[in-house]
Amino acid sequence: MSDDHARETPAGAGDAPAGAREALAGAQAVLLAALVAGGAAPPGFDEGRLRIQAASLISKRRGTVARVRPDLVALLGGDFAREFEAYARGRPKPPGGSRADARDFADRLRSAGRLPPEPETAAGAPRWLRPFRRVVKLLSGAVRPTG
Amino acid sequence: MTVPGSGSLGVGIGWRPEIDLTVERLPGVDFVEVVAENVRPERLPESLRVLRARGVPVIPHGVGLGVGGAEPPDPARLAHLAACARALDAPLVSEHLAFVRAGGMEAGHLLPVPRTRAALSVVAANVRRAQAALPVPLALENVAALFGWPEDEMTEAQFLGELVEMTGVGLLVDVANLYTNQVNLGLSATGALDGLPLSELAYVHVAGGHSHHGVWHDTHTAHVPGEVLDILSELCARVDPPGVLLEWDDDYPSDAALEAELGRVRGAMARV
Numbered sequence: 001m002s003d004d005h006a007r008e009t010p011a012g013a014g015d016a017p018a019g020a021r022e023a024l025a026g027a028q029a030v031l032l033a034a035l036v037a038g039g040a041a042p043p044g045f046d047e048g049r050l051r052i053q054a055a056s057l058i059s060k061r062r063g064t065v066a067r068v069r070p071d072l073v074a075l076l077g078g079d080f081a082r083e084f085e086a087y088a089r090g091r092p093k094p095p096g097g098s099r100a101d102a103r104d105f106a107d108r109l110r111s112a113g114r115l116p117p118e119p120e121t122a123a124g125a126p127r128w129l130r131p132f133r134r135v136v137k138l139l140s141g142a143v144r145p146t147g
Numbered sequence: 148m149t150v151p152g153s154g155s156l157g158v159g160i161g162w163r164p165e166i167d168l169t170v171e172r173l174p175g176v177d178f179v180e181v182v183a184e185n186v187r188p189e190r191l192p193e194s195l196r197v198l199r200a201r202g203v204p205v206i207p208h209g210v211g212l213g214v215g216g217a218e219p220p221d222p223a224r225l226a227h228l229a230a231c232a233r234a235l236d237a238p239l240v241s242e243h244l245a246f247v248r249a250g251g252m253e254a255g256h257l258l259p260v261p262r263t264r265a266a267l268s269v270v271a272a273n274v275r276r277a278q279a280a281l282p283v284p285l286a287l288e289n290v291a292a293l294f295g296w297p298e299d300e301m302t303e304a305q306f307l308g309e310l311v312e313m314t315g316v317g318l319l320v321d322v323a324n325l326y327t328n329q330v331n332l333g334l335s336a337t338g339a340l341d342g343l344p345l346s347e348l349a350y351v352h353v354a355g356g357h358s359h360h361g362v363w364h365d366t367h368t369a370h371v372p373g374e375v376l377d378i379l380s381e382l383c384a385r386v387d388p389p390g391v392l393l394e395w396d397d398d399y400p401s402d403a404a405l406e407a408e409l410g411r412v413r414g415a416m417a418r419v
Contacts, residue, residue, distance in 0.1 A: 015219075016269040024269050025217035027261060027296075029250025036252055044297030052362055053258075053293040060256050063397065092252040 038090030058088045064098040065105055072106060075115070083109065156204060156238075156350055156390025158413055160405065161367075166395075167194035169402050175409055176203065180241070180392055183207040183227065188234035199235060206350075207231035207240050213247040214273045214287065215260035225280035232283045239349055241286045241319045242277070244270070244307060261296035262306040271313040278314065286317035286349035289339075291327035291365040302334070304342030317349035322378040323356065323365050323394075330363040336378045340385060350390035353379055353412055367396035371408060376415035383419045391416060 015021075033039030035054045041047045062084040066073045073080050087105050094100040109115040157177025162170050164185070170176060171194055179198060186192065186207075195205055212224050232240050245257035260266055278285050287310070289303055301309070310316055320343060325336035353376070355369035371393070382388065391412055395405065 014272070016272040017265070020265045020269050021217050024261070024266050025249065028217055028246055028258075029252070032249045032252050032254055032258070035258075036254065046294055049294035056293060056364065057254060057256055064255075067397075093255045095253070 036092040065102045068102040159392040161394045178204040180206045180208045183209045188230040205235040209242040216246040239284045243288045245290045257290045259292040262299045262301040274314040286319040288319035291324040304339045321352035323354040326375045327365045345386040351388045354394040367394045368398040379415045380418045
C-alpha cells in the first residue's frame with residue numbers, strides 16, 4: 001500500500017457548485033419515493049421501467065430476507081414471495097439493513113397471526129458450535145446449499 | 148498505463164462466506180474481492196486470512212457508499228473502507244457509480260445517477276472526498292440500469308470519462324452490466340467500450356443473470372452467457388485488463404462448475 005496515490009486534482013477541486021447538491025437531492029428523493037414508497041413517478045420517466053425497477057428492488061430485498069430468515073421461507077412455503085411483496089410494496093427498507101427488514105416482516109406476519117408469538121431462535125448451528133463451524137465444513141466437504 | 152495499485156491481478160472470483168472453502172480450493176484463483184460491508188476489519192474471516200497468507204490479493208468492494216448520491220459520502224463508511232483496505236493490505240478499493248439512498252430512504256440497490264453536468268460536479272466532489280479518506284486508489288464500477296433519467300446529457304461512458312479526468316479515479320468495468328444495459332436500454336456495449344477511458348482500467352467484472360419477460364436481470368446467480376463473454380473478448384481486444392473477476396452471489400453451483408466458469412472467462416480473454 002502507498003499513501004502517495006492521490007493525484008494532483010485539476011482546478012475546481014473544491015465542493016460542487018452552490019445549489020447542485022440540493023437539486024440532485026430533490027430529484028433523487030422524488031425518484032426513490034416513486035420506487036420504494038409508493039410515490040408518483042416524476043415527469044419524464046418511463047413509468048413501465050420504474051415499475052420493473054421497483055419490483056426488482058423488492059425482489060432483491062426478498063432474497064436477502066430469505067437468507068437471513070430461512071425459517072420464514074420454510075414456514076410460508078409458496079406464500080413467501082406474495083407475503084413479502086404485500087409487506088414491502090410502498091414501504092422503504094428500514095434503517096438497520098436486511099436484519100431490520102426481516103424483523104419488520106416477521107412482526108407483520110406475527111400481528112397477522114401467521115407466526116407463533118414466541119421469539120424464534122436463530123437459524124443454523126447452535127451458538128456453542130459456531131467456533132467449530134469451519135471444522136465442521138472442512139469435515140463435511142459439501143458446503144453449498146444447492147448443487 | 149496501469150491504474151496505480153491494480154498491477155497485474157489475473158483472474159479472480161468474488162469471495163463469499165457461503166463458498167469460502169471452495170474459493171480457497173479452486174485452482175487458478177489469482178485474486179478475490181470481498182463485499183466490504185460484510186466484513187469487520189478487526190476480525191477478518193479466517194478464510195480471507197488464509198488467502199492473504201498465500202499472497203492472494205483481496206479487494207474490498209463497497210456497495211453502500213453511494214458516491215453518486217447528493218450527500219457527501221459518509222465519513223464512517225469511508226473509514227470502514229479504509230480500515231478494510233489496511234487490514235487486507237489491499238492494492239485498491241472499488242465502489243459503484245450509483246446512488247443508494249435519498250430523502251432518508253434506502254434503495255437497497257445501486258441506482259443510476261442523472262448524467263448531467265450539474266450531477267457530475269457533485270459526484271466528482273464526492274469522489275475526491277472518498278479518495279482523500281482512502282489509503283489506496285479507488286476504482287468505480289459502471290452499473291446495470293433498468294431505466295434512464297429524462298435529463299441525461301451524456302452516456303455512462305462519457306460521464307465516467309469526465310469523472311476519470313476530473314478526479315483520477317480508476318475504472319472497474321462490469322461487462323455483464325454493459326450487456327444488461329444493451330438488452331434493457333438498447334445501449335450498445337461495444338459503443339460503451341469505445342467511449343470508456345480503458346487506459347484507466349483497474350479490473351473487470353463478469354457475471355451471469357436471467358432474462359424475465361425480455362428484461363435482463365443481472366442476478367450473479369447463473370452461468371455467464373456467451374454474449375457477456377463476447378463483450379469481455381471485445382474489451383480484451385482493446386486493452387489487456389489488469390484483472391477479471393467472476394461474481395457469483397447465490398444459488399452456488401458445484402466447485403467443478405465454478406472452475407469451469409473461470410476457464411470460460413480465461414478462454415474469452417484469450418480469444419483476442
